[in-house]
Amino acid sequence: MSMGAMPNRKLRALPTAPIFCSAAYILHRSNRRGTIMAISISRNGSAAVLDAGRTFFNQKREQIARGFAGYAVYRRTRSELASLSDRSLADLGIARSNIRRMALEAAYGV
Incomplete structure (x- = not known):
């Protein structure tokens, strides 16, 4: 199997999280028994605003700074x-009249 190839597993997408969830990650895997494990991390609206x-x-x-x-x-x-x-x-x-301009160039690249 090449490095880019994925093993043949049952992967299916669930409905996406509501729009206000800034970080919603859902991982689905099937194990040998065929059950699906889901790990979900989502945030409510106030956490997304914070x-x-x-x-x-x-x-x-x-x-x-x-x-x-x-x-x-x-x-x-x-x-x-x-x-x-x-x-x-x-x-x-x-x-001497160019000192200010040279200092600006050194500091800010102006």
Whole structure:
């Protein structure tokens, strides 16, 4: 039997769970006696809403954390370049008026 082939078992689909179930997984198997085992995990409407809320707030939290991290890179880059003398900046090929733009590029890729 090839790896992609499934053994010949009795599999049948049951009606799907209601729309408000965000995670409904139904597994059907037949054993030697021909009985069907069903393992079902479903959630009611309020649990689905709570899951959606958690997802939303986790995404916002990660977005805020990325913003703070980017701003920290911007501040550090700008302060380091601003602390250099005009001669050091000229050696690097950077004009003092370009420090802000270079810090934005380093932090945000703008």
